[in-house]
Amino acid sequence: MESVGKDLRNQDLRSGQQMNVKLEGEIHMFNVGPWELLLVLGIALIVFGPGKLPQLGESLGKAITGFKKAQAGEEDEVKAVK
Numbered sequence: 001m002e003s004v005g006k007d008l009r010n011q012d013l014r015s016g017q018q019m020n021v022k023l024e025g026e027i028h029m030f031n032v033g034p035w036e037l038l039l040v041l042g043i044a045l046i047v048f049g050p051g052k053l054p055q056l057g058e059s060l061g062k063a064i065t066g067f068k069k070a071q072a073g074e075e076d077e078v079k080a081v082k
């Protein structure tokens with residue numbers, strides 16, 4: 001009976017070690033790897049051209065900043081109501 005428990009513990013260790021190996025590999029943001037990111041940026045460069053790409057990045061940054069500010073404002077409003 002003890003050997004079964006040892007086998008299960010060893011199996012748990014192995015699965016945990018495999019999980020750590022996967023986590024220590026590449027870091028993915030939004031589960032997008034570096035090759036996918038390069039592909040998307042390459043397509044954006046082809047579609048919008050090198051002249052419009054900085055403007056596109058700037059407007060995207062402003063939109064994200066505005067969204068974060070609006071979200072923070074909503075959170076403050078909810079806290080004030082409580």
